[in-house]
Amino acid sequence: MTLKLSPAPTALQDKIVVPGDRRYRLLRSxxxxxxxxxxxxxxxxxEQVVAALRFAREQGLPLSVRSGGHGLSGRSTNDGGVVIDLSTMNHVEVIDRAARIVRVEAGARWAQVAQALAPYGLAISSGDHGNVGVxxxxxxGGIGWLVRHYGLTIDHIRAAEVVLADGTVVRAGADHEPELLWAVRGAGAGVGIVVAFEIEAIELRDVGYAQIAVQVDRGGRALRQWxxxxxxxxRELSTAVTLLPHGRALVASITAVVADASEQRVRAAIEPLLSIGSGLLDHHARLAPYPALVSTAHLHANVGQQPSTTTNGLLTSMTDDDAAAITAAATGPHQPLIQMRSMGGAVNDMPADATAYAxxxxxxxxxxxTFPPRRGVELDAAWRPLAERVDGAYTGFESRPDKSAFERIYPDATGDRVGRLWNRYDPEGIFRGSWQLS
Structure with missing residues (x-):
């Protein structure tokens, strides 16, 4: 059934895509x-975002806001509602080279950001895939390939331009609307439509990159070593580990990135990873320009190609029992894909109350x-032994944004503050979607 929408304002002529439009297939999902x-x-x-928000609210339909559409919860689309898609707002500009301040519009993809900054010798740590939206x-948050060296992406946001629920446009910074900026940095989806960020980049051109595969024991000793x-x-070294059952064995695929162009220092940082586990299966390393890690080759339309259910948690340090529980989950009957990201370093330099990521x-x-045909029930069964061991969660890897997830992502005083600010800036809860605070 096709819903009848009210007439579009002049500002949105040719900017509304409905079923039957040839563009709809590539924008619906x-x-x-x-x-x-x-x-x-x-x-x-x-200005057109303001008009789009006003038009969307006039329809009285569910509202979703989308930058890249990689969010695991699928909240940036809906059935029968309105989606404000920011993908044409993708400009990247170095506005102060000496201070390394970059203005990035929210609809840009991180591959475009890396490509635009490369001629300046600058980079922003920003996830692990170039198609992810800004x-x-x-x-x-922003857990990227440089996370232990740079910190989270939100740690370097200096200002943001936000369209609030009532259509007001606000520039939030340290000296004006600092509470709004605090919420944007980690809980921004609930305060408004962030249309642009001012982010402090770092000086970076080439990095060390290694792909390592090692055989690991099911008791978890190799994970403890890592x-x-x-x-x-x-802290120049950041790693991501994927556990892959291989027959009766378990393989750890380790991606290592070193924020340094010195071959000697890259080699020294990576070398200890080669002795992890019970056998080195594969190893290759090279120097590469940072944009190669979030390549423009990643850019593609999102058409629901990877349905999944995902959850996560954090460990302060990994005990033998933690490691054994992780390997048991990876090899268990429900066969979830288990990944791990190294944190610490620059991430932990920030005070817990400095941003909405605590x-x-x-x-x-x-x-x-888990992936179809397995569903959330199988994921919960596999995760149950780990749920008792982890502390907190990260919003970017949680596909079911309910009250329980909110309390893990925004614990205690952080959650109270996030809730107050969401209610202040969006009292009707139009941006809150499926988040339930009570």
């Missing part, structure tokens, strides 16, 4: 979720995903 919104709006500037990641090394490793004393993020 996200990376994980196929959906059927009544309309997708494509504003090209802040807005979603930069309002949720976690123990990362606890003392140079988890500043952890060393490891553990992520579990």
């Amino acid at each position: 996200t990376y994980t979720t196929v959906a059927s919104p009544a309309a997708v709006l494509l504003p090209e500037n802040t 807005g979603g990641l930069a309002t949720g 976690a123990d090394y990362m606890a003392s490793a140079p 988890h500043r004393h952890h060393g490891t993020l553990v992520i579990a995903s």
Whole structure:
């Protein structure tokens, strides 16, 4: 059934995509979720975002806001509602080279950001895939390939331009609307539509990159070796581990990135990873320009190609029992995909109350995903032994944004503050979607 929408304002002419439009097929869904919104709006500037928001609210339909559409919850689309898609707002500008301040519009993809900054010798740590949108990641946290060296993406946001629920446009910074900026940095999805960020980049051109595969024991000793090394490793090194059952064996695929162009220092940082586990299966390393890690080759339309259910939690340090529980989950009957990200380093330099991401004393993020035909019930069964061991969670790897998830992502005083600010800036809860605070 096609819903009848009210006439579009002049500012949105040719910027409303409805079923039957040739563009609709490529705009209706996200990376994980196929959906059927009544309309997708494509504003090209802040004024048009205001008009789009007003038009969306007039329809009285569910509202979703999308930057890249990689969010695991699928919240950036809906069935029968309106989607404000920011993908045409993708400009990247170095506004102060000496201070390394970059203005990035929320609809840009991180591959475009890396490509635009490369001629200046600058980079922003920003997730691990070039197709991820700026807005979603930069309002949720930002665990990227440089995370232990740079910190989270939100740690370097200096200002943000936000369209509030009533259509007011606010520039939030340290000296004006600092509470709004605090919420944007980790809980921004609930305060408004962030249309642009001012982010402090770092000086970076080439990095060391290694792909390592090692055989690991089912008792978890190899995971302890990895976690123990990362606890003392140079903070230029960040790693991600994927556990892959292989026959009766378990393989750890380790991606290592060193924020340094010195071959000697890259080699020294990576070397201890080669002795993890019971056997080195594969290893290759090279120097590469940072944009190669979040390549423009990643750019693609999102058409629901990877349905999944995902949850996560953090470990301060990894005990033998923690490691054994992780390997048991990875090899168990429900077969979740288990991934781990090294944290610590620059992430933990920030005070816990400096942003809406409060988890500043952890060393490891553990992520579990199931894929069809397995569903949330199988994920919960596999995750149950780990749920008792982890502390907190990260919004970017949680596909079910309910009250329980909110309390893990925004614990205690952080959650109270997030709730107050969401209610202050969006009293009707139009941006809150499926988040339930009570």
